[in-house]
Amino acid sequence: MNEDTLTEMIIKCPACSVEGKAKSIMKELEIPHFGKVLETTIICPECGFKHSDVIALEQNDPAKYVLEINENALTVRVVRSQSATVTIPELGIKVEPGPKSEGYVTNVEGVLNRFEDAVKKALNLFDDTESQKNAKNTLAQIQELKKGNGTATLIIQDPFGQSNIVSDSAEIFEIPEEELRDLKTGFTTIEDN
Ligand SMILES: [Zn+2]
Incomplete structure (x- = not known):
């Protein structure tokens, strides 16, 4: 599995609404015999919110x-x-x-x-x-x-x-x-x- 791209963004926290602290990390992964998936993780240091998901791009x-x-x-x-x-x-x-x-x-x-x-x-x-x-x-x-x-x-x-x-x-x-x-x-x- 190759890690193609990694994107980090500072977003408004979906849980506590604090601005400028929560981080959204997007990783695009190429999974053999399946295709590309986008793995996203949101972490908020303010309230401890953490959520991950994967989206198949195909x-x-x-x-x-x-x-x-x-x-x-x-x-x-x-x-x-x-x-x-x-x-x-x-x-x-x-x-x-x-x-x-x-x-x-x-x-x-x-x-x-x-x-x-x-x-x-x-x-x-x-x-x-x-x-x-x-x-x-x-x-x-x-x-x-x-x-x-x-x-x-x-x-x-x-x-x-x-x-x-x-x-x-x-x-x-x-x-x-x-x-x-x-x-x-x-x-x-x-x-x-
Ligand atoms: Zn938060």
């Missing part, structure tokens, strides 16, 4: 990517845009797009790290024994997968085709119309009656 069709997570797949490159739903069914984990969801370019191990952090946060939120037991179980499974032990399935569904699992081992499916309707996009939709 528009693709809505797609579902499926990859078996195993010891050989940990370094596979993953592009997750803000509009993508990420699921590992064996772990019972699904991350849907929302106003706070972030786009990122990482690898399978990086996705597992993000899930690990999310489960650790959940551990602190729910203190009943059943939830604690489930969360600890999931954490243990994630840690084994990171060591290359066992297998699971990584599914990324993106209604805008902005995401990708960049591997010959990844299977790519079209998203059927009825599934497409049920996918969250991270945008607020208003029903028109």
Whole structure:
């Protein structure tokens, strides 16, 4: 992966509105077998706001990517845009797009790290024994997968085709119309009656 261009700009913070402090960093990356993506990060030293996203510069069709997570797949490159739903069914984990969801370019191990952090946060939120037991179980499974032990399935569904699992081992499916309707996009939709 080559870093083509890096642009930095000072912007008005979208969270606290302070002028002249927040920084917007745009990185254009060329991802083999996928194309160019623009990775943007906004950081505000004033209020601590931080947000990242990736935008694919070449528009693709809505797609579902499926990859078996195993010891050989940990370094596979993953592009997750803000509009993508990420699921590992064996772990019972699904991350849907929302106003706070972030786009990122990482690898399978990086996705597992993000899930690990999310489960650790959940551990602190729910203190009943059943939830604690489930969360600890999931954490243990994630840690084994990171060591290359066992297998699971990584599914990324993106209604805008902005995401990708960049591997010959990844299977790519079209998203059927009825599934497409049920996918969250991270945008607020208003029903028109
Ligand atoms: Zn701010």
